[in-house]
Amino acid sequence: QSVLTQPPSVSGAPGQRVTISCTGSSSNIGAGYYVHWYQQVPGTAPKLLIYGNNNRPAGVPDRFSGSKSDTSASLAITGLQAEDEADYYCQSHDSSLSAFVFGTGTKVTVL
Amino acid sequence: QVQLQESGPGLVKPSETLSLTCTVSGGSMSGYYWSWIRQPPGKGLEWVAYIYSTENTAYNPSLKPRVTISVDTSKRQFSLRLSSVIAADTAVYYCARGPVPDSTPYYFDYWGQGALVTVSS
Numbered sequence: 426q427s428v429l430t431q432p433p434s435v436s437g438a439p440g441q442r443v444t445i446s447c448t449g450s451s452s453n454i455g456a457g458y459y460v461h462w463y464q465q466v467p468g469t470a471p472k473l474l475i476y477g478n479n480n481r482p483a484g485v486p487d488r489f490s491g492s493k494s495d496t497s498a499s500l501a502i503t504g505l506q507a508e509d510e511a512d513y514y515c516q517s518h519d520s521s522l523s524a525f526v527f528g529t530g531t532k533v534t535v536l
Numbered sequence: 537q538v539q540l541q542e543s544g545p546g547l548v549k550p551s552e553t554l555s556l557t558c559t560v561s562g563g564s565m566s567g568y569y570w571s572w573i574r575q576p577p578g579k580g581l582e583w584v585a586y587i588y589s590t591e592n593t594a595y596n597p598s599l600k601p602r603v604t605i606s607v608d609t610s611k612r613q614f615s616l617r618l619s620s621v622i623a624a625d626t627a628v629y630y631c632a633r634g635p636v637p638d639s640t641p642y643y644f645d646y647w648g649q650g651a652l653v654t655v656s657s
Contacts, residue, residue: 427580458642459640459641459642459643461643461644463581463644469649470630470647470648470649470650471581471630471644471647472647473643473644473645476636476640476643476645477639477640477643478640480640482645514580514581516581516643516644518635518641518642522597523594523597524583524596524597524598525571525583525586525635525642526583527580527581527582527583528580529580530580530581
């Protein structure tokens with residue numbers, strides 16, 4: 426049972442902007458731990474997309490951006506493309522569980 | 537470019553021990569943390585354990601009694617053992633570099649392709 430909650434699915438037409446929320450609590454995101462995001466195309470391994478709340482690794486398009494506020498975080502995808510269709514997971518650390526935790530995951534569908 | 541590759545049996549009987557090895561290439565193992573993360577079919581990701589050195593390990597409390605992680609830097613490998621497995625341990629097991637303890641900790645930056653382990657008699 427994940428302590429980081431995400432919407433099961435979001436969708437948008439090509440070129441549109443979509444956002445994915447990640448809701449935590451005072452023992453993880455609210456405690457000041459950074460939030461990171463991963464993209465997982467079905468059948469493949471997760472890929473680091475955003476680290477440290479809003480930093481992109483080399484090679485990740487600037488269409489992807491992250492933000493954090495209080496006990497939640499968000500991932501935004503602007504100029505949605507067909508190749509963005511994948512599952513997205515947020516990740517942080519939880520002091521109560523003494524564990525690294527992942528969100529429930531969100532499936533992005535490009536209409 | 538750092539690359540990780542999991543290896544081990546794809547089928548384990550209930551109550552037996554699951555053993556996996558991750559081989560690291562393309563970069564040094566020293567100075568980094570190394571983890572195992574698993575994903576049951578159709579479900580989300582769960583961090584299992586990390587190792588920095590033989591003396592520096594951490595385990596997910598939900599699995600701690602059954603899990604052991606070890607490292608052999610001379611072979612550029614780290615390993616996972618999960619004892620007394622049950623059907624719920626069926627998952628794709630990923631090895632990954634991290635948690636990276638830089639200025640914006642703690643993320644996982646390189647992942648293996650994953651190994652499906654099925655627990656069944």
